Amino acid sequence: MSLPLPSTLSPSKVSSFTNCALAFRFTNIDRLPEPPSLPAVKGTTVHRALELLFDAEPADRTPERARQCLEQALTEMEQDSDYQGLDLSPAEAQRFARDASVMVERYFTLEDPSTVEAVGVEMMLTADLGGVTVRGIIDRLELDSESHLVVTDYKTGRAPSPDQLGSRMGGVHFYSMLCEHVLGRRPVRVQLVYLGGEPQIISTPTSEQSNRGTERRVKAVWSAIERACENEDFRPRPGALCRWCAFQAYCPAFGGDPAQAAVNLAGPT
Numbered sequence: 001m002s003l004p005l006p007s008t009l010s011p012s013k014v015s016s017f018t019n020c021a022l023a024f025r026f027t028n029i030d031r032l033p034e035p036p037s038l039p040a041v042k043g044t045t046v047h048r049a050l051e052l053l054f055d056a057e058p059a060d061r062t063p064e065r066a067r068q069c070l071e072q073a074l075t076e077m078e079q080d081s082d083y084q085g086l087d088l089s090p091a092e093a094q095r096f097a098r099d100a101s102v103m104v105e106r107y108f109t110l111e112d113p114s115t116v117e118a119v120g121v122e123m124m125l126t127a128d129l130g131g132v133t134v135r136g137i138i139d140r141l142e143l144d145s146e147s148h149l150v151v152t153d154y155k156t157g158r159a160p161s162p163d164q165l166g167s168r169m170g171g172v173h174f175y176s177m178l179c180e181h182v183l184g185r186r187p188v189r190v191q192l193v194y195l196g197g198e199p200q201i202i203s204t205p206t207s208e209q210s211n212r213g214t215e216r217r218v219k220a221v222w223s224a225i226e227r228a229c230e231n232e233d234f235r236p237r238p239g240a241l242c243r244w245c246a247f248q249a250y251c252p253a254f255g256g257d258p259a260q261a262a263v264n265l266a267g268p269t
């Protein structure tokens with residue numbers, strides 16, 4: 001017997017499997033429910049506000065317009081099951097809105113959106129990578145002053161320390177590889193726009209070598225997932241992320257039994 005493979009591979013799945021194979025299995029193969037996370041829902045709200053901002057003509061992408069976009073995003077979120085699942089009190093909801101507003105204001109300290117030539121926002125790209133379907137949603141794809149493609153990813157957490165940087169850039173390099181496969185052009189640059197804590201833009205050039213390296217890494221992760229499914233062998237990898245893991249009670253590294261997760265969390269079928 002073997003476990004079913006996930007149908008696609010995305011940057012978040014690559015990072016999830018690399019961080020902890022067992023947590024990956026709970027989320028992506030067993031599809032066990034997880035409680036909504038406040039930082040993630042706040043991040044979704046800010047992403048939506050910036051997406052709406054880039055729907056406007058360049059000259060209209062002003063701080064005032066961004067405030068209106070955030071109001072719309074917050075209104076939309078009221079209908080979102082993850083937001084509702086947070087069960088915020090009125091005071092907590094106010095704080096949520098204030099935090100999101102601060103991040104949108106910070107965005108304007110990093111760049112002037114009226115000068116950005118966006119060619120796509122929230123772009124979903126899918127490609128076949130030798131038998132594995134890879135997929136990703138690019139926050140923003142734009143043209144630089146020389147009409148070269150640039151991939152931008154917004155981040156609402158804190159910027160990484162220098163030793164974390166390599167792993168944090170994995171997602172945008174994945175997008176660069178996807179662009180090359182789907183659009184036939186390699187972006188010249190990938191960048192992370194950090195809006196939490198001390199806002200900053202972390203940017204790096206791409207190369208033929210970086211795209212090929214990403215492709216090899218993604219294929220290697222896929223092969224490892226195939227082996228893990230074949231052998232039903234997804235091992236826990238305790239680390240810093242355990243603090244936020246919804247499955248700690250079912251993790252052998254914490255004395256739990258993974259088999260109980262499906263029983264307790266999946267609910268009635």
Ligand code: SF4
Binds near residue numbers: 238239245246
């Ligand atoms: S608690 Fe840690 S080791 Fe266990 S499944 Fe979660 S992330 Fe993995």
